[in-house]
Amino acid sequence: MTQVYNFCAGPAMLPTAVMEQAQGEFRNWNDLNVSVMEVSHRSKDYIALANQAEQDLRDLLQIPDNYKVLFCQGGGRGQFAAVPLNLFGEKLEADYIITGQWAQSAAEEAKKHGKINQIDIRRETAQGQASLLESSEWPLNPNAAFVHYCPNETIEGLEISSIPDTGDVPLVADMSSTILSRPLDISQFGVVYAGAQKNIGPSGLALVIVRDDLIGKARQAIPSIFDYKVLAESDSMFNTPPTYSWYLAGLVFQWLKQQGGLSAMAEHNEAKAKLLYDYVDSSDFYQNKVDPQYRSWMNVPFQLVDESLNEQFLTESAAQGLLTLKGHRIVGGMRASIYNAMPKAGVEALVAFMDKFAKQHS
Ligand code: PMP
Numbered sequence: 001m002t003q004v005y006n007f008c009a010g011p012a013m014l015p016t017a018v019m020e021q022a023q024g025e026f027r028n029w030n031d032l033n034v035s036v037m038e039v040s041h042r043s044k045d046y047i048a049l050a051n052q053a054e055q056d057l058r059d060l061l062q063i064p065d066n067y068k069v070l071f072c073q074g075g076g077r078g079q080f081a082a083v084p085l086n087l088f089g090e091k092l093e094a095d096y097i098i099t100g101q102w103a104q105s106a107a108e109e110a111k112k113h114g115k116i117n118q119i120d121i122r123r124e125t126a127q128g129q130a131s132l133l134e135s136s137e138w139p140l141n142p143n144a145a146f147v148h149y150c151p152n153e154t155i156e157g158l159e160i161s162s163i164p165d166t167g168d169v170p171l172v173a174d175m176s177s178t179i180l181s182r183p184l185d186i187s188q189f190g191v192v193y194a195g196a197q198k199n200i201g202p203s204g205l206a207l208v209i210v211r212d213d214l215i216g217k218a219r220q221a222i223p224s225i226f227d228y229k230v231l232a233e234s235d236s237m238f239n240t241p242p243t244y245s246w247y248l249a250g251l252v253f254q255w256l257k258q259q260g261g262l263s264a265m266a267e268h269n270e271a272k273a274k275l276l277y278d279y280v281d282s283s284d285f286y287q288n289k290v291d292p293q294y295r296s297w298m299n300v301p302f303q304l305v306d307e308s309l310n311e312q313f314l315t316e317s318a319a320q321g322l323l324t325l326k327g328h329r330i331v332g333g334m335r336a337s338i339y340n341a342m343p344k345a346g347v348e349a350l351v352a353f354m355d356k357f358a359k360q361h362s
Helices: 016-024 044-061 075-087 101-110 228-233 243-258 261-282 307-319 344-361
Strands: 067-073 093-098 115-120 122-124 130-132 147-149 171-174 191-195 205-211 299-304 334-337
Touching: 016 243, 044 067, 044 243, 044 261, 067 075, 067 228, 075 101, 075 171, 075 191, 075 205, 093 101, 101 115, 101 147, 101 171, 205 228, 205 243, 243 261, 261 299, 261 344, 299 307, 307 334, 307 344
Parallel strands: 093 115, 093 147, 147 171, 171 191
Antiparallel strands: 067 205, 122 130, 191 205, 299 334
8 A cells, every 4th residue: 555644634544553453353353253333332342342442541631530431423513512502501601712613613503502602812913823812811701601612723723732721610622633632631621522533533423521510400402312411321322322433432542552642642743743833934935824822733734825836736745645735725725634643754754745845846
């Protein structure tokens, strides 16, 4: 097989070792002579897998005992609805911090269920770079049922790396594109959720980590499959879970442990991002328009100063095995998503290509 590096924002590349293991046991899992896809989620073998995956995730993130881990369906957007449906109790207002497209989409969904106070924290630096208002300055409502934010905006490549202090108001984070990229103090959050298709496994699955006291407040009309209480009481098996995605997520968690856990991932990810941003900043041919203190380690948008070369850049990079570099249509230009599974060699190959392309066209 030709060596390719897939920079897709999601579904994103998975670790090669995980894909090889899955391939090796595709039709004969656990010596059962059937695929893991073909066994009952109630079987002893599958339940052991499910428990192990949860335990590995708990170990990686050092999840405190007063938090439940739920393996849900419906991806990230499913949680855009599930969060307000579960967390609006007597209080029917919530703060939504707007940083970009995904935070905005979460707010739009939540508006169906209560009064949403949108706090747009997007700013520009004097140099015209996209920036954000410091979290200590956010005008939060002390009576909100919760504060929702998106620490990593996948499209704009903006990341808030320190955890905002929301006092007694539970903090809810959409970590779809940054979970497991580094250690995280879960105790600072009411709910952390993430669609799986970037740093966890195949799409469709969503992980939810929820503090015990926030479970059991859901509106009566909530669909049972979204009710955190129902899911917690059934070990996320109220209905048939996405068993294959759960299995692959479990393999990814084991792989992360073998890599040295989340501190090692943080080092790996910071180094990859630095390599790419440093190159872009050193070049007159490319640019990144995000304030350096809010640049994402996971999604790196960059533009060719001469946009007329975009198509040629995409064709030639793809021919070199550097795939899916086209930026999101809202932002334009290019975007390299460099999640946990992207090896440093992939970013090195990208920078080498970018440099060659720039020299040919300067
Ligand atoms: N939140 C963020 C930050 C995302 O990047 C995405 C998907 N790219 C979503 C939510 C939506 O996830 P899904 O497509 O699984 O619903």
